[in-house]
Amino acid sequence: DAGVTQSPTHLIKTRGQQVTLRCSPKSGHDTVSWYQQALGQGPQFIFQYYEEEERQRGNFPDRFSGHQFPNYSSELNVNALLLGDSALYLCASSPAILETQYFGPGTRLLVL
Amino acid sequence: QQQVKQSPQSLIVQKGGISIINCAYENTAFDYFPWYQQFPGKGPALLIAIRPDVSEKKEGRFTISFNKSAKQFSLHIMDSQPGDSATYFCALRNAGGTSYGKLTFGQGTILTVHP
Structure with missing residues (x-):
């Protein structure tokens, strides 16, 4: 069984470009959350998707947007990239909103 | 606002020793307290978790102690091994309101276990 x-x-x-990151959840998981982890810091919650809708959102600007597809996979889009967007972007999935979240290996984004 | 404070920032322990990492939080709107372990270049992996109606949970060499009145919880690693060397994060899950289900992480503790 593949993980996230x-x-x-x-x-x-x-700087100024746009980026799309992709996530496939664990089998049986329908909830996907995205986190940003700057170097040497803990992950910061960006938003959470359930039933193809954004359910919760952290303190991130509208440049950060997402989408969830009918197969529960998800995308994170960041527009007008800033140097400060350089980070590890983590996707976590869970079988429901209040169940344990399991993280993927992340996408390392470097903005020059 | 900073809702969780984790300490220490770094910890060096000899093989076979006990590693203790602490977290303190600022309000009571949390219903689940997991600890994650992260190796360089990897995503965080769930290590052990506790709910607030339990004061202690043990899984193998890992134990969480939870003090609800003091709003503190800690991770104890018994018989620490070099393979335990990693960054450890405590986390809190929001129980309701507009942040329902959101995880808030501590700042992390870099654990080094010397052979």
């Missing part, structure tokens, strides 16, 4: 998978593993972009 994310693609790509690494990505380099320049």
Whole structure:
């Protein structure tokens, strides 16, 4: 049984560009959450998707948006990239909103 | 606002020793307290978790102690091994309101276990 998978593993972009990150949840999981982890910090909650809708949102600007597909996979989109967006972006899935979250390996984004 | 404070920032322990990491939180709107272990280049992996109606939970060498009145909980790693060297994060799950189900993480503790 595959765990949470994310693609790509690494990505380099320049300021002002747009990026899309992808996540496939564990089998049987229908809830996907996205986190940003800056170097040396704990993960920060971006938003959570359930039933193809954004259910919760953390303190992130509208440049961060997402989508969940009928097969429960999800995308994170970031527009107008800033240097400060450089981080490890983590996807976590759970079988329901209040169940344990399992994390993927993350996508390392570098903005130059 | 910072809802959880984790300490220490780093910890060095000899093989076979006990590693203790602490977290303190600021309000009571949490219903689940997991600990995650993260190795370099990897995502966090769930290690052990506790609910607030239990004061202690043990799984193998890992124990969570929970003090609801003091709003503190800690991770104890018994017989620490070099393979335990990693970054450890405590987390809190929001029980309701607009942040229902959200995980809030501590700042992390870098554990080094010397052979």
